[in-house]
Amino acid sequence: MSGRIRVHYSVRVENQRDARVRADAIAREQTVELPRGGYPSHLDDRIVGAIESVEPGAPGQWRIIISYDPFTAGDDLPQLMNLLYGNVSLLTDIGIAEVELPEQILDGYAGPAFGLDGLRKITGVYDQPIIVGTIKPMGLSSKDLAALCSTFADAGIDIVKDDHGITNQPTAPFDDRVRLCQQAVATSNERRQGSTLYVPNVTAEPGEIERRVEYAKSAGCRAVLIAPGLTGLGAMKALTQMDVAVLAHPAGSGSFLRGSGLPAPFLYGTLFRIAGADGVIYVNAGGRFPLTEEECQAINHRAREPLGQIRASLPIAGGGVDAGRVEYWIRRYGKDVGFLVGSSLYAQADLGCAVRTLVTAVADAS
């Protein structure tokens, strides 16, 4: 069965007989979507999923592995998602515990255009974690946000990005904001001989995303932020053709995880990577969100592990990180990681001083 897509399901059923019935239903639901006998029987071999195993799982759960011919996943991300989680997303007694993608699928995706190594080149940060800060909140003017950019850049942060909720509100319209923020960072870079990267949020509707990327590039930006959980994965993949690095934000992506949906390590570490994220922001353990440290470790691992010909993505842990804890996280996650630090900086009276302390702490701990 090598060369096939293998999906591990976790299904709430009473006993093995029910588990087998459910396995048969899933194998058809995700492919022919018809009961046996309603289609030419020769399709059973190639199109219908093959049940590989049915085993007891956690209490009240059965673990089912079904493999699919890569043919069924078509030639794009929406159909891959459809095969993995299309109708199954609507079946609340079925969760997905693991997904294994074969070479034939991986070969169909170019992945990140820059990747982890590319982000290191663009930021000039080697041998230590890349530090990411956020300008916020929405409601501030473009000028105020640009002033925050100056503060972050002057303090030597590696990347300063828009908050994902800052899009095109009238207080800071996209073009106006991006021009001023990029200018602020460029001015700081010149003065300090620094290479801080300003990353605007281009999450928007189709067409407008591309327009914003072009505008950002013309203003001098070399990377953009997008939330594929809000735009669809395909919109992120399209950016890999636009000669700009891409950071993926997790807003909205919790929908894929909820109710034992897709596993977080696969979603962030594999799927977002395949879909072209040079950096993948995830909600770190120890912050405001419920991912465990084990899940975060697994995301880091999958973002960086060999995966066909696809470049590694930079996993970026957001939340639970501050100057006091960076040493802990570097010990756990290694240096090939990003740290997104937001609220804890703003909670301090002097933002610039808070950023400098963090930057020093990361350098010291690396």
Added chain:
Amino acid sequence: MSGRIRVHYSVRVENQRDARVRADAIAREQTVELPRGGYPSHLDDRIVGAIESVEPGAPGQWRIIISYDPFTAGDDLPQLMNLLYGNVSLLTDIGIAEVELPEQILDGYAGPAFGLDGLRKITGVYDQPIIVGTIKPMGLSSKDLAALCSTFADAGIDIVKDDHGITNQPTAPFDDRVRLCQQAVATSNERRQGSTLYVPNVTAEPGEIERRVEYAKSAGCRAVLIAPGLTGLGAMKALTQMDVAVLAHPAGSGSFLRGSGLPAPFLYGTLFRIAGADGVIYVNAGGRFPLTEEECQAINHRAREPLGQIRASLPIAGGGVDAGRVEYWIRRYGKDVGFLVGSSLYAQADLGCAVRTLVTAVADAS
């Protein structure tokens, strides 16, 4: 508080004090994303959500209503989704029970270009439900799928659509399939003086979606199928500018519902409608999926109720419908509804006969 976006949350907490703490956290998480004191205090009034009520809900749950200034929802679907469900999607103790959108938001969306009335004009079906059939499964050749189209059209079905899993697989590449299927339906229409509509699936990546729509139109198609749960809502909205009717398929959309995410009536009846679906397919009660009849009734209601200047969408109940049960469903749902009938037809020996029986049953019961 009229004129504001009102979101009803259902939150798992022990007592009212914890509920109030959680309410305050949500109101900031979805807007400023900063603890109090980390931003200019004048933003508290306009940007941070206003807690309208905190009441006991179902056992172990508290019901919290927070209202937001429409400003915070920006000017597009991704930011509206972000405000409603961005970071909240990642917080598994928080569900959304209801969403109320004010005029100011509704005025920003044109909704369906054709809507329920437009679909009636295109299909020529008035005063009774619109019947939708599906050609499948994937793995059949374009020629075989076109033969199925002929069978459906000859039997007088109103709409015959691609299965949502049929995209561009080598056995039936998009252009080839759409040309043959549309031809088959047109030939049948001419012979019978019928007006069956063939609806190809254009779910794909950005750019390719638009190319497929243009191809389909050039082949004579007047409507297309897309799964916004796989492509993002923005991709569906973009189709409303392409002079083609749009049917929304629910594949992948279960991710928004799972774990008490968004409520199904809002998702299908309001959000998909705002995003431009002329017809909204949902998984009906009594089929293979867990929606209740009450939820389906609420979807029907919201798809058809007055909603600013936005046209009504045709709610299309998929699953649980066959010739024997159409009378029941018409009594429950009324005539301004579509019925998507799939598996039960294919399970019968003579597909054409099965479709004719269904068509007659719907006419008789209307």
